[in-house]
Amino acid sequence: MRAVLPRWSGTLAVKAAVFITVMCCALAALLGVLVHVQVTNQTVEQARERALQRLAQATERYEAGDTLRRGAGVDPPGLPGSLRELAVAGDRGTMVAELEGRPVMWAAGPVDGGRALAVAVDYGQQARTIDGLDRAILWSSGLAIGATLLVGSFAVTRVTRRLHTTALVARRISAGDLDARVNDPRTRPRPEPRLRAHLENQAHTKDPRRPKNPAPQDSDRPKVPARSKDLARPKGSARPQDEVAAVAAALDSMAASLQGKLLAEQRFTADVAHELRTPLTGLHAAAELLPPGRPTELVRDRVAALRTLTEDLLEISRLDTGRERLELDTEQLGPLVERVVRASGSGTRVVVVRDVAVETDRRRLERVLGNLVANAHKHGRGPVELTVDGPVVTVRDHGDGFPEYLVAHGPQRFRTEGGARGHGLGLTIALGQAEVLGARLEFVNAPDGGAVATLELPVD
Numbered sequence: 372m373r374a375v376l377p378r379w380s381g382t383l384a385v386k387a388a389v390f391i392t393v394m395c396c397a398l399a400a401l402l403g404v405l406v407h408v409q410v411t412n413q414t415v416e417q418a419r420e421r422a423l424q425r426l427a428q429a430t431e432r433y434e435a436g437d438t439l440r441r442g443a444g445v446d447p448p449g450l451p452g453s454l455r456e457l458a459v460a461g462d463r464g465t466m467v468a469e470l471e472g473r474p475v476m477w478a479a480g481p482v483d484g485g486r487a488l489a490v491a492v493d494y495g496q497q498a499r500t501i502d503g504l505d506r507a508i509l510w511s512s513g514l515a516i517g518a519t520l521l522v523g524s525f526a527v528t529r530v531t532r533r534l535h536t537t538a539l540v541a542r543r544i545s546a547g548d549l550d551a552r553v554n555d556p557r558t559r560p561r562p563e564p565r566l567r568a569h570l571e572n573q574a575h576t577k578d579p580r581r582p583k584n585p586a587p588q589d590s591d592r593p594k595v596p597a598r599s600k601d602l603a604r605p606k607g608s609a610r611p612q613d614e615v616a617a618v619a620a621a622l623d624s625m626a627a628s629l630q631g632k633l634l635a636e637q638r639f640t641a642d643v644a645h646e647l648r649t650p651l652t653g654l655h656a657a658a659e660l661l662p663p664g665r666p667t668e669l670v671r672d673r674v675a676a677l678r679t680l681t682e683d684l685l686e687i688s689r690l691d692t693g694r695e696r697l698e699l700d701t702e703q704l705g706p707l708v709e710r711v712v713r714a715s716g717s718g719t720r721v722v723v724v725r726d727v728a729v730e731t732d733r734r735r736l737e738r739v740l741g742n743l744v745a746n747a748h749k750h751g752r753g754p755v756e757l758t759v760d761g762p763v764v765t766v767r768d769h770g771d772g773f774p775e776y777l778v779a780h781g782p783q784r785f786r787t788e789g790g791a792r793g794h795g796l797g798l799t800i801a802l803g804q805a806e807v808l809g810a811r812l813e814f815v816n817a818p819d820g821g822a823v824a825t826l827e828l829p830v831d
Contacts, residue, residue: 384524384531391523392516399512403505410504414497419465422478422492426463429490430480443490445482450489454479458487467494474498533615537622544622549630553619641688647681683796690803697732697807704729704759704828711740712757717748724760729828735804736828739812740764742801743824751822762828772816781814798824 429443439445446455449470457464458479465478470491479489536553543551651674658674661667689695705726712719714737740757743766747755751768758765776783782798798814801824805812811827 383534384527387527388520388524391520391527395516395519399516403508403512406508407501407505411501414501415467418467418476418492418494418497419478422465422476422490423463425490425492426478426480426488430482430488433482433488442492443488445486445488447489447491449491450477450479450487454489455487458489459485530615533619537615537619540626541622544626544629549626549633552623552626554623637688640684644681644684644688647677648685651678651681680796683800686800687796687803690800690807695807698734699730699732701728701730702733702736703727704762704764707733707736708740708757708759708764711737712744715741715744715748717744717755718753719744719748719755719757722756722758724758726759727761727830729762729830731808731828735808739801739804739808739810739826740766742797743826746797746801747822747824762830764826764828766824766826767817767821769821771822772820773814773822778814778816 425443429439432439432443433445449468451466451468454464454466454468454477458481461481463478463480465476467474467476469475474494474497475491476494477489477491479487482488540551540553655671655674655678658667658671661670703726705723708723709721712721744755744757747766747768747770751770753769755766755768758767777798782802802812805826809829813825813827815823815825817823
């Protein structure tokens with residue numbers, strides 16, 4: 372069974388934890404080996420000096436003809452063979468070995484007759500000291516690794532959480548939510564120390580010689596530059612940022628800049644459409660007064676197209692503000708679709724597989740379906756079919772299909788390809804109104820040719 376990681380976890384947290392663990396283990400092993408070797412060498416050296424000292428005393432007693440003390444003897448049983456050979460060869464040496472189940476330090480030297488004089492010094496205490504040291508190293512290393520891993524994981528977790536938050540905000544911005552911000556506290560400015568102290572002193576210091584409410588005089592007014600208002604908000608130098616805070620600040624700055632540009636574009640579009648509305652109304656009225664004829668028909672047609680474009684721009688600007696309100700009512704989807712087709716005056720075939728009652732805004736839904744049907748007849752080829760299957764409505768033609776950019780990124784205003792006529796506003800309005808309805812509108816191309824627009828309405 373695989374362990375389920377938290378949502379904010381990722382490969383960075385896992386890699387950092389593994390790296391910290393490996394480095395701590397390696398460092399603990401290195402330090403443990405160094406301490407073990409150092410202490411062991413020191414302990415063995417002390418035991419060796421003691422054993423050699425006992426051997427020197429035993430040699431003096433042996434040469435003087437005195438009785439050897441306990442633990443000393445000539446060729447005693449248990450003496451390691453390699454150490455005896457070294458002593459017989461005329462050298463002195465020491466060796467740690469087992470004697471009757473306990474560790475001892477042997478020291479041996481040569482005596483007459485090709486024999487070896489040896490002494491055995493108890494080595495049990497030193498062995499226990501080394502074993503205890505090894506256990507202490509293991510326990511302390513384990514605790515140090517655990518503590519370091521916890522602290523490191525906590526630190527890395529804070530970074531990964533901030534990165535995860537930044538990634539979520541970036542995805543929200545890419546989805547169209549331009550109000551999304553990271554707002555990392557490490558990116559907030561703070562006042563400069565000198566200016567902050569100056570402002571605090573001004574706020575807390577009073578001059579007893581001045582009246583409480585002096586009359587305003589020109590001589591008392593401070594002469595400040597034109598941008599003196601900036602002093603009311605102390606200029607602050609940004610707090611020391613780490614890399615994550617720098618990324619968050621850059622993302623917030625990019626989102627604010629992008630939002631400002633888009634809002635300016637939306638305001639410009641709305642203002643232009645609104646300003647054109649009045650003269651176009653007058654132009655339309657004047658065109659109606661022209662005498663009948665082909666030129667009059669052309670003028671009226673162009674004026675009508677321009678009015679339609681202006682109304683579409685106004686509708687898009689209202690959708691961009693996100694303040695549209697729904698007027699919900701229960702509608703049978705089948706009859707509503709048939710009314711849309713009759714109003715379009717096109718030869719669209721309606722197929723009702725399964726009718727359903729939906730709670731929706733009738734005017735907006737008719738606008739969406741009307742734009743889809745009009746787009747299918749204008750840019751596709753017949754036959755055009757409108758199918759109702761529960762809350763799902765599908766509009767399909769048998770033309771060349773949608774452009775690749777539209778299938779991948781959705782409709783874009785004032786963008787058309789392949790010599791198509793139009794401004795790309797019909798599908799943009801349909802998508803915007805579908806979002807207001809809480810519906811999902813998708814654009815795909817059928818495998819056997821033709822464009823397919825699928826509208827899925829929300830149901831309780």
